[in-house]
Amino acid sequence: MNLEYLQAFYTTVKFNSISKAAKHLHVTQPGLSMQLRNLEKDLKVKLLTRSNKGVELTEEGSVVFDYASTMLSIQGNIQRDLKNLKDNSPKLIIGSCKSVGEYALPCSVYTFKKTYTELDIQLEVNNSSEIIKKLRDHTINIGIIQYFDRLDDLELNTIVTDELVLVGNSKVLKNTITLDEFKKLPLILREKNSGTRHLIEDFLKNKDLDINDLNIIYDLNSPQAIKSSIISGKGYSLLPKLTIVQELKEKTLKTVSVENFSTFFNYYITYRKNYDLTEYEKMFIDFIISSKRGFC
Template sequence: MEVSELKIFLTVARKGSISRAAEELHCVQSNVTTRIKQLEERLGTLLFHRKSKGVSLTHSGHLLLDYAERIIALAKEAEEAITNPDEPKGRLSIGTMETTAAVRLPPLLVNYHRLYPQVELNLVTGPSETSLKRLLDFQVDGAFVAGEIAHADLIAEKAFEEELVLVTPPDLTSLEQINPSKILVFRAGCSYRAQLEGWLRRTGRLPYQIMEFGSIEGIMGCVAAGMGVTFLPRSVVERPQYQDNCSFHRLPKDVAEMVTWLVRRRGETPGKALQALMDLIG
């Protein structure tokens, strides 16, 4: 098997479609189809079920998926070790929460870019759960996430400590007044959302409706308009643009304390670009 074949196989598996894989790989669809057929013939088994719309992995395909991810990661690690013996270079993809990308990462990344200008850094934002899945699927090299990290294939190191606060419309002045009919949150998989929902259940503030947003600005704007409440880190909501539009309420310590972790895959030696980022945080 060739690494190039495995990269095509992985792309088709992730996209669930020959045509979408061809678009991502910047090649014609017939080439992708041919390479997949050649790989199947060499292995003597079907790797994909062909459907009217897209493809799905067979049992053999699922078996190959894990090996392919590890082989490609090792090939990348070997290439970097040989071709970049000293200075970090190449592409580094990092998953991150929207809040971390907005507040914690800008000064860190400015320093990183100044020190390592030959690294092409790519940030992929999303809820913690999504970032962890991307990490396990080898779509990113590391991820900034919050909450408990209990997966045996991952290693987590503390990056930042956050204090969560309850953010409400400006006319609410105490926790005792809070009986929300709506909570304004990021989509499922967000650690802050999980913390908020757990707190509401424990304190008997039920029922409530959920409104999902894709940005901090959307959440804060709707809180200011009186549409609901949310949990966000104090480092986010204390920025000047939010000070006069919302109220911020201190939470009990066991609810407020939240660690942001930098997570990577266990069993892999961090590439030089990732190690440089870890060193700046440490």
């Protein structure tokens, strides 16, 4: 599989626009469209359909998008590690859950880098359970996660409080629904073991409900893929408010209140209790929990 084509597809979905993706990748729109067609030809499936609201993932496209995220991350890690062998500049590797890492954190990294220009900053984005695993495996030393149980071996510092909200597309008519109505909605949720899924399960437990009581039509491991599905009218989802700021401004997504539903939670920056932080890691932790962080 051609990774250049895969990158073109992944970026198009992320930007929900061929023109914006082409600009980001520094290619022409016809050139990007050809790369997308070539990927579909290689895989023998249709991945995207175009609409006046951007691009829409097909069912096959959703599957490929999930794998693309992983494959491109591995490619980036290979390039990073080979570069590190040749480069003696100081390094800061940050692991982050997707809710923060894909939306809010890039602006913070940019701001921090402007102060510490000599620093090589690398951001690894995954779900919270994988970030915790990487911390315990000593693959990374600091991470940003949603709260999980049984973290006695990790230090936790609160960054910001967020809220889990029910969202549908702009055509949704109701502003408020009952819990019984919520249980019948076609839901597209984050994958098992993600921080968001963990929060949903905890909420349901407090209501004497189980995840199997919901009408889940499928799971995706990408907030962006979930949002694309919702915008195209495939269903609803429960997402952190931090991840839908832009869509709410553009009115492509709409929040729906669920009676007696209130799920606030914290994001934390975390590291192993027995680990001695480097000076740059200490400075980044102080920066990210301060008002200077400048989330996007």
